[in-house]
Amino acid sequence: KQEVTQIPAALSVPEGENLVLNCSFTDSAIYNLQWFRQDPGKGLTSLLLIQSSQREQTSGRLNASLDKSSGRSTLYIAASQPGDSATYLCAVSRGSGGGADGLTFGKGTHLIIQP
């Protein structure tokens, strides 16, 4: 059974710092990995998706990497801002259905950026 772990569970840093969020998964046979942002009381917003054949994806100040063989992904946030405060969720594709079978989620990293 796939398990996804996110470290740290919570993180508080001053504005302007670069930071790294970690995600690990137990079964390397994934189709893709997706990073989401969740604001309190809100739905999930997709940040980045990395397909299994890719090593990294970038969007603005965000960079996500994937090392499938070791079961790890990192989300790098450059020059953090108070507006980046949210919970960040990592999720991997379930099963062997080519990505259509849904996602298995980690519990998230609760990030606070201090002004």
Added chain:
Amino acid sequence: NAGVTQTPKFRILKIGQSMTLQCAQDMNHNYMYWYRQDPGMGLKLIYYSVGAGITDKGEVPNGYNVSRSTTEDFPLRLELAAPSQTSVYFCASTGDRVYEQYFGPGTRLTVT
């Protein structure tokens, strides 16, 4: 596009009552999903559908039922509500071979 929409936003049920959570998407996506999120936990997959008329169980299907009669709609039915079903329910969809999932705003359900 409205994307993925869910109704209602909030609902309080008494133990033993039934209700249907509605989910609709206007992106012509074939694949749709229902997840639940308990406090401090990640999301868990309840049911999913790969197209109209086709549904399958996820990780936590007990106590729920689904149907998919159209591409756009994927309702989730709770029969005989129990306190353990108190949660936030999210619907999601995806439509291409990359399978990037798009989520609705959620329904917050309390069973007392």
